[in-house]
Amino acid sequence: MAKNKIIIANWKMKLTLAESLEKAKKFKEKFKGFSRGEVVVCPPFIVLDEIGRLFKKTGLKLGAQDVFFEESGAYTGEISPKMLLEAGCQYVIIGHSERRRFLLENYAMIHQKVKEVLNIVGLTPIVCIGEESEERKTDKRDFVLVDQLQQALGGINIMENQQVVVAYEPVWAIGSGLAIEPSEAEYAHKIIGLALNDMFGLGVVNKNFRIVYGGSVTSKNVKSFADLENIDGLLVGGASLDPEEFYKIAKGILR
Numbered sequence: 686m687a688k689n690k691i692i693i694a695n696w697k698m699k700l701t702l703a704e705s706l707e708k709a710k711k712f713k714e715k716f717k718g719f720s721r722g723e724v725v726v727c728p729p730f731i732v733l734d735e736i737g738r739l740f741k742k743t744g745l746k747l748g749a750q751d752v753f754f755e756e757s758g759a760y761t762g763e764i765s766p767k768m769l770l771e772a773g774c775q776y777v778i779i780g781h782s783e784r785r786r787f788l789l790e791n792y793a794m795i796h797q798k799v800k801e802v803l804n805i806v807g808l809t810p811i812v813c814i815g816e817e818s819e820e821r822k823t824d825k826r827d828f829v830l831v832d833q834l835q836q837a838l839g840g841i842n843i844m845e846n847q848q849v850v851v852a853y854e855p856v857w858a859i860g861s862g863l864a865i866e867p868s869e870a871e872y873a874h875k876i877i878g879l880a881l882n883d884m885f886g887l888g889v890v891n892k893n894f895r896i897v898y899g900g901s902v903t904s905k906n907v908k909s910f911a912d913l914e915n916i917d918g919l920l921v922g923g924a925s926l927d928p929e930e931f932y933k934i935a936k937g938i939l940r
């Protein structure tokens with residue numbers, strides 16, 4: 686069954702607030718009338734609300750780059766899933782490798798985050814997994830991917846109305862200009878799909894899960910990914926900062 690493809694722009698911490706708003710306006714112009722698949726933009730927290738208002742009544746959707754794993758309470762500096770929904774988010778990236786590396790986020794935390802996000806109707810987690818370069822070289826990739834999936838999602842019951850996006854982002858391919866070979870991405874997606882089938886059953890995976898690729902995607906290599914059967918979309922970092930370039934990638938994958 687063909688799934689509704691999705692493309693996600695992750696702006697990380699690369700823009701000032703003024704630049705984020707400027708960029709969001711350009712996205713709005715560029716994607717006017719664009720109605721293929723889903724296009725999600727993930728700006729920094731403090732401009733979510735404003736960009737959420739800007740995107741109202743457009744086809745563009747809003748996502749956050751992170752979230753906290755409790756509903757509310759004494760958690761200085763943190764943002765709850767409900768707050769994201771209030772700001773207009775429909776998606777949230779969870780467990781990006783940069784957070785795992787710089788904030789020491791682990792899969793126990795990621796698991797809690799996914800659970801809390803799934804409690805909020807209308808908010809979908811984008812769960813990042815992916816092997817390090819060393820793990821790839823030593824043939825541990827398949828094991829690492831299955832283990833990360835089990836830690837992040839194991840034991841969670843996915844309800845009829847809940848959606849999960851799994852983002853396969855090999856750590857060595859992020860921001861490096863070294864995109865994975867499409868055949869290798871296809872293989873990794875197959876491993877991820879099989880592991881998810883084992884965990885949730887084929888019916889749930891077909892209806893409630895999408896698997897996207899992330900890591901050095903550009904308008905030059907998008908076609909090779911778009912041709913693969915088991916890729917439901919893309920997560921784009923660097924190339925999403927240029928509205929024209931991102932638009933080309935969106936057109937390439939959402940055909």
Ligand code: PGA
Pocket residue numbers: 695854858859860861862899900901902920921922923924
């Ligand atoms: P990149 O980043 O496209 O710049 O490699 C992808 C990501 O970190 O999500």
